[in-house]
Amino acid sequence: MARISYGPQVQKRTKRLFEALLAYANNELENCDHLKIQLHSNTEKELLVKTQVRFLEKLTCQDQYPGNLTNRHIKESLNRLQDFLEILQDHRLGNRGFHYWHFSLKLWHSWQAKEANLEQFDLEWECRRPPKSKQVTKGNKPKVTAIKPISTVKHRDWGTAPNVTVFYGRTQELDKLEQWIIDKRCRVLSIVGLGGIGKTTLSVKLAQLVQEEFQYLIWRNLRNAPTLPELLADLICFLSHQQETDLPEAIDGKITRLLKYLQDSRCLLVLDNAESILCSNG
Incomplete structure (x- = not known):
């Protein structure tokens, strides 16, 4: 069973969902008419929501932030709110493992006061974090403000990765792979299978989902x-x-140099058609 985290990334995802629900209640988001989300205000400080996880995923696609919240992210965020x-x-009632959700949100301020609720969200989260969790992120404490769009200082080189703007299905596979990368910190993952079944598309979508967890992302097609x-x-x-122009001539020296960089920074390296280089003469 994966360890429950209360760190900055979980906080950011949970707050993003919380903000999207408040924005939806205040009619701030566009292109949401097709979403089957029933939202009512019982009182000034309470919202009643009936929907499915997939519609909450689509709701967060309408906000200002890059990347998507996955099915697993939505469920995780709902559980942290609870x-x-x-x-x-x-x-x-009954089996709570279904994708259907019916819940109420008890707010700190009126549901119309979105910014005030978001500020209180940060304060409450920080106050409730376990001491051990605070120690892990000591010196990197998130500011108590509304989430800003993710910084563009991170380094991305997608190479010849295909454009995956439309993607359907493979939810279970994506959730499992993302869990291995983010929660279990797996160093190496291999996606294997027959040609033409969508391994490349799946890996591109996975990289898009987890890229904000890494300082560097490199995509290379080795066909x-x-x-x-x-x-x-x-x-x-x-x-x-x-900056590195004077490299060791020996392959072992180059590998050692590369490993040093990989140890110093969080890097997601995706090698598509990796079997090609294993068969090359280089």
């Missing part, structure tokens, strides 16, 4: 495989911001 902040009351020395030099060049 068991951590204790502002969500679950009204479902027309470069030699191993060329690939190593290419990766080192990107990670060093084009």
